[in-house]
Amino acid sequence: MMWRLVGCTLCLFVSLQLSSWCVLASAAEPDGEVQIEVLFKPEECTQKSKRGDLLNVHYDGFLATDGSQFYCSRSDKAGHPQWFVLGVGQVIKGLDKGMENMCPGEKRKITVPPGLAFGAQGKDPVPPNATVVFEVEVYSVSRGPRSMEAFGQMDLDSDRSLTKAEVKAYLKLEYEKSGKPRDDAFYEKIMADIFRKSDRDTDGVISAKEYNIYNHDEL
Ligand SMILES: [Ca+2]
Ligand SMILES: [Ca+2]
Numbered sequence: 001m002m003w004r005l006v007g008c009t010l011c012l013f014v015s016l017q018l019s020s021w022c023v024l025a026s027a028a029e030p031d032g033e034v035q036i037e038v039l040f041k042p043e044e045c046t047q048k049s050k051r052g053d054l055l056n057v058h059y060d061g062f063l064a065t066d067g068s069q070f071y072c073s074r075s076d077k078a079g080h081p082q083w084f085v086l087g088v089g090q091v092i093k094g095l096d097k098g099m100e101n102m103c104p105g106e107k108r109k110i111t112v113p114p115g116l117a118f119g120a121q122g123k124d125p126v127p128p129n130a131t132v133v134f135e136v137e138v139y140s141v142s143r144g145p146r147s148m149e150a151f152g153q154m155d156l157d158s159d160r161s162l163t164k165a166e167v168k169a170y171l172k173l174e175y176e177k178s179g180k181p182r183d184d185a186f187y188e189k190i191m192a193d194i195f196r197k198s199d200r201d202t203d204g205v206i207s208a209k210e211y212n213i214y215n216h217d218e219l
Helices: 002-025 094-098 146-152 164-179 184-198
Strands: 035-040 052-063 071-073 080-085 107-112 132-143
Touching: 002 146, 071 080, 071 164, 094 107, 132 164, 164 184
Parallel strands: none
Antiparallel strands: 035 107, 052 071, 052 080, 052 132, 107 132
16 A cells, blocks of 8 residues: 555656656567457447547556556546547557557557567666556547548648647547546546647647648558
């Protein structure tokens, strides 16, 4: 119990660096396979996660060697689940792979070899060549904004860049289509996450180039 508390507090400090970890990790060569253990699977599954989907997920990261915890989304910032687009490099490669075909509500334990995690260099407090274990819980799966089809649909004025208003209108439409309309605060939270990760030059719009930074094959 005590160790968990210590681990979670530590997470507060390291989680800010998570996105830069991901960039570093994506350059590593794979040297093993991702192992998936399904801890819980809901009986009903309306939409399974696939590349390009927007996921809302809680995840805890542990070192395989001693089980110590190095990351937990529950204590990150306001402790809310993380939003990210699956399969485009916003999380480490092992999670991009290990979280495919997940149902909303599903829990998995995903063991990731260093080549698909933080590599030969590691990233403090993850040591070099570390196998890591993530326990993930998926809250929602929705069609994500990372396809060129979606870009075209979002870019209402066809100026090849996306404003917050354009992205928000699209997300609203997607959630309403799936019968789960949400309040404004919900969309604002997603928008903040999306723009923090995608609007590289922080000019308030996502250009076509920024949008495609992870996804050249779809251009
Ligand atoms: Ca536009
Ligand atoms: Ca921009």
